[in-house]
Amino acid sequence: MDERKRLILNAIIQDYICSAEPVGSRTLVKRHRIGLSPATIRNEMADLEEMGYLQQPHTSAGRIPSPRGYRFYVNSIMEDYILTPAELNKMEELIAAAGISLSHNPRQLAKLLAAVTSYISLIAEPADNVQEIRHINLIPLTVASAICIIVLSDGSVKHHTISIPEGVGPREIDALAKFINRSLQGIQLKNINSRLLWELKAEFAGNLSLVDEIYNLVRHQLLADAQELVMDGATNLLNEPEFRDVDKVREIFKTLEQNEQILKLMEADPRRIEDLAIKIGPEIGLESFTDCSLVVATFNLTDRKVTLGILGPSRMQYAKTIGFIRWLREYFSSGGS
Amino acid sequence: MDERKRLILNAIIQDYICSAEPVGSRTLVKRHRIGLSPATIRNEMADLEEMGYLQQPHTSAGRIPSPRGYRFYVNSIMEDYILTPAELNKMEELIAAAGISLSHNPRQLAKLLAAVTSYISLIAEPADNVQEIRHINLIPLTVASAICIIVLSDGSVKHHTISIPEGVGPREIDALAKFINRSLQGIQLKNINSRLLWELKAEFAGNLSLVDEIYNLVRHQLLADAQELVMDGATNLLNEPEFRDVDKVREIFKTLEQNEQILKLMEADPRRIEDLAIKIGPEIGLESFTDCSLVVATFNLTDRKVTLGILGPSRMQYAKTIGFIRWLREYFSSGGS
DNA sequence: TGTTAGCACTCTAATCTGTCGAGTGCTAAT
DNA sequence: ATTAGCACTCGACAGATTAGAGTGCTAACA
Structure with a gap:
C-alpha cells in the first residue's frame, strides 16, 4: 500500500x-x-478493490469503502479532528441546557451525545458488583x-x-433496620448469596417474614438487577440515506431493544486503544448492524464510570465523533460538572 | 343512520x-x-361517504373509514371485547415474567402493555405536587x-x-439531617418555595453552605422535576403497513421524543368515559399523528396513580385494546402486585 | 319501492421498453 | 508510468401498456 493509494483511499472514504x-x-x-487523470485513478481503484479495501455495488457504479477499507482508514489514515468553533459553541450550549444534572443523569448525557454527533448514543452504567x-x-x-432504601x-x-405485616410497629422496624445494617453494611454485592442471607436470618430474633422480605429484595433488586442502559437519538438513524428501508430499520431497532445484547457489545474490547474501541459493520457481530459502526469509550464522571457508545452508519464521521468524545472526556476529567 | 348502515359501517371498519x-x-x-348484493352495498357506501363516515383514497378504490367513521364506531357500534383464553394466557405469562416489580416499575408495565397490544405504550407518572x-x-x-435521599x-x-465542606463531620451532618427533617417533613411540595426555605435557613445555627446546598437540591430536584414519561414498543409501529414510509415514521418518532407534548396529550380529557379517553387521528391535534389513535386511561396501582396511553394506527383494534386495559385495571385493583 | 344484474368507466399498481448517463476495463499512444 | 480513447455494462428514469379491483349509473325485477 503505497502513499498514493492511501491518498486515494482517503479521498474516496471522505467523499x-x-x-x-x-x-x-x-x-x-x-x-x-489530485494531479492524476481518471484513468489512473481507475487503475488504482481496481487495485484497492482487489486488496479488499473497496467494493462495487454493481459493475457500472463507483466504489464504496468495504468494512476493511474503513478499518484501514480508522487505523492508519484518519487524523485527529479538531472541533470547529461552531461545534464547540453548540457543545457548550447543550451542556448549559443540560445544567447541573449532566454528570449525574445518564439520560442527559445520552441526549447531549446524540444531539452533538447526530448518531445514536448509548450509555451503560457498568454492573459493578464490587460495590x-x-x-x-x-x-x-x-x-x-x-420504603426500603439501599x-x-x-x-x-x-x-x-x-409491605409490613400487621402488628409490626415503628419500633420493631427500627430494630430491624439496625440489625440489617449491622449485618449487611460493608459487604460486597458479589458476596451476598442465599447462604449468607440464610445465616443472618437464623441470627435474627424479631419478625421473620419481614426480614425475609427485605432479604428477598436485596437478592432480587440488587443482584439480579440488570445493568442499566440508556439510549438517545434513535431517530437520527432515519435521516441517513442508507436507512430509508423500514425493514432494515425495524431490525436495528428491535436489536436495540434487547438491552443485554447491546450491553455485551459495549463491554471491554481487546482492540481498545486509549479507552476507545471502534467496531465496524460485521465486526459488531450482529446481523442487523451490518451497515453500522459502533464507537465505544469509557468515561470517568465526577462520581463514577460509565461506558458510552455511539452507533451510526458505517459511513460514520469517525474522526469527528472521536473528537467529540475526546473533548467531552477532557471536559469531565477537568471537573466539568 | 339506520340499522343496516350501522351494520355495513361496522363490517367495513372491522375489515x-x-x-x-x-x-x-x-x-x-x-x-x-350480509344478505345483500354488492350493488346495494355500493349505494349504502355512497350514502355513508356522503355522511362523512367513509372516504375513498381514489375513485376506483374501496372505502376506508374516516376519522369520523372511527369515532362513530367507537362511540356507538363497538362492543366490549372479551379476551380469548390465548390472550389471557399471554397476559399471565408476561405478568409472571415481569415479576414483583410490575406495579412499581413503569418500564415493566410499559413493556407489558406494548407486548400485549402490539402498539406503542406510554406511561406517565402524574406530576403530583400535593405530595x-x-x-x-x-x-x-x-x-x-x-447522599441526600428524599x-x-x-x-x-x-x-x-x-458535597460536604471541609471540617464538617458526621455529627454535624446528623444534626443537620434532623433539623431538615423537622423543618420540611410533612410539607407539601407545592408549598415549598424560596421564601419558606429562606425562613428556615435563618433558623439554622450550623454550617450554612451545606444547608444551602440541600435546599437548592430540594428546589431543583423536586420542584423542577419534570413529570416522567416511559415508552415502549415504538418498533411495533414499523410492523403496520401504513407506516412503511420512513419520513412519516421519523416525524412520529420525533414527536414522541418531545416528552412535554406527549404528556400534555395524556392529560385529562373532558370526553373521558369510565376513565378512558380515545383520540382519533386529527383529534389528537398533532400533524404527525394524523394516522394514529391514542387511548388514554388512568390506572390505580398499589401505591400510586399512573396515566397510560396506547398509541397505534387509527386502524387500531379499539375493542381489544380497551379490553386489555380493562382487564389490567381490574387485575391491579384486585391486588395484583 | 327497494334490490340487483349488467356495463361502461376510472384509477392504481405492476410490468415492460427504451434511453440516458455515470462508470468501468482494456488497449494503444505518449 | 500515465493517459486518451473507446466499447461495454448496468441502474435509474420516463413513458407506454396491461390487468384488476372498484365504482356509478341504468334498467330490469320482485
Whole structure:
C-alpha cells in the first residue's frame, strides 16, 4: 500500500462519508484536485478493490469503502479532528441546557451525545458488583408499608416499597433496620448469596417474614438487577440515506431493544486503544448492524464510570465523533460538572 | 343512520382494521355474508361517504373509514371485547415474567402493555405536587460527599450526591439531617418555595453552605422535576403497513421524543368515559399523528396513580385494546402486585 | 319501492421498453 | 508510468401498456 493509494483511499472514504453515493474516478478527480487523470485513478481503484479495501455495488457504479477499507482508514489514515468553533459553541450550549444534572443523569448525557454527533448514543452504567452496601434504611410510609432504601458505596441508590405485616410497629422496624445494617453494611454485592442471607436470618430474633422480605429484595433488586442502559437519538438513524428501508430499520431497532445484547457489545474490547474501541459493520457481530459502526469509550464522571457508545452508519464521521468524545472526556476529567 | 348502515359501517371498519386495505363492495359481501348484493352495498357506501363516515383514497378504490367513521364506531357500534383464553394466557405469562416489580416499575408495565397490544405504550407518572416530604436522609459517602435521599408520601424516592465542606463531620451532618427533617417533613411540595426555605435557613445555627446546598437540591430536584414519561414498543409501529414510509415514521418518532407534548396529550380529557379517553387521528391535534389513535386511561396501582396511553394506527383494534386495559385495571385493583 | 344484474368507466399498481448517463476495463499512444 | 480513447455494462428514469379491483349509473325485477 503505497502513499498514493492511501491518498486515494482517503479521498474516496471522505467523499463517501459526505455523499453516501458510490464515488467514481471522474468525480473523485474533480472534487479532490489530485494531479492524476481518471484513468489512473481507475487503475488504482481496481487495485484497492482487489486488496479488499473497496467494493462495487454493481459493475457500472463507483466504489464504496468495504468494512476493511474503513478499518484501514480508522487505523492508519484518519487524523485527529479538531472541533470547529461552531461545534464547540453548540457543545457548550447543550451542556448549559443540560445544567447541573449532566454528570449525574445518564439520560442527559445520552441526549447531549446524540444531539452533538447526530448518531445514536448509548450509555451503560457498568454492573459493578464490587460495590458494597453502605447503608440500608427503612422508612415507614403507611401502617402497612415502608420504603426500603439501599445506598451503595458508589453513591447509587436503590429503593423499593415493602409491605409490613400487621402488628409490626415503628419500633420493631427500627430494630430491624439496625440489625440489617449491622449485618449487611460493608459487604460486597458479589458476596451476598442465599447462604449468607440464610445465616443472618437464623441470627435474627424479631419478625421473620419481614426480614425475609427485605432479604428477598436485596437478592432480587440488587443482584439480579440488570445493568442499566440508556439510549438517545434513535431517530437520527432515519435521516441517513442508507436507512430509508423500514425493514432494515425495524431490525436495528428491535436489536436495540434487547438491552443485554447491546450491553455485551459495549463491554471491554481487546482492540481498545486509549479507552476507545471502534467496531465496524460485521465486526459488531450482529446481523442487523451490518451497515453500522459502533464507537465505544469509557468515561470517568465526577462520581463514577460509565461506558458510552455511539452507533451510526458505517459511513460514520469517525474522526469527528472521536473528537467529540475526546473533548467531552477532557471536559469531565477537568471537573466539568 | 339506520340499522343496516350501522351494520355495513361496522363490517367495513372491522375489515379494514384487519386488512389495512380499502374494502370494496364485492369483498365485503363475500367476507361478511350480509344478505345483500354488492350493488346495494355500493349505494349504502355512497350514502355513508356522503355522511362523512367513509372516504375513498381514489375513485376506483374501496372505502376506508374516516376519522369520523372511527369515532362513530367507537362511540356507538363497538362492543366490549372479551379476551380469548390465548390472550389471557399471554397476559399471565408476561405478568409472571415481569415479576414483583410490575406495579412499581413503569418500564415493566410499559413493556407489558406494548407486548400485549402490539402498539406503542406510554406511561406517565402524574406530576403530583400535593405530595409531601416524608423523610429526608443524609448518608455520608466519602469525607467530602454524602447522599441526600428524599422520600415522598407517595413512596417515590429522589436522591442526589452533595458535597460536604471541609471540617464538617458526621455529627454535624446528623444534626443537620434532623433539623431538615423537622423543618420540611410533612410539607407539601407545592408549598415549598424560596421564601419558606429562606425562613428556615435563618433558623439554622450550623454550617450554612451545606444547608444551602440541600435546599437548592430540594428546589431543583423536586420542584423542577419534570413529570416522567416511559415508552415502549415504538418498533411495533414499523410492523403496520401504513407506516412503511420512513419520513412519516421519523416525524412520529420525533414527536414522541418531545416528552412535554406527549404528556400534555395524556392529560385529562373532558370526553373521558369510565376513565378512558380515545383520540382519533386529527383529534389528537398533532400533524404527525394524523394516522394514529391514542387511548388514554388512568390506572390505580398499589401505591400510586399512573396515566397510560396506547398509541397505534387509527386502524387500531379499539375493542381489544380497551379490553386489555380493562382487564389490567381490574387485575391491579384486585391486588395484583 | 327497494334490490340487483349488467356495463361502461376510472384509477392504481405492476410490468415492460427504451434511453440516458455515470462508470468501468482494456488497449494503444505518449 | 500515465493517459486518451473507446466499447461495454448496468441502474435509474420516463413513458407506454396491461390487468384488476372498484365504482356509478341504468334498467330490469320482485
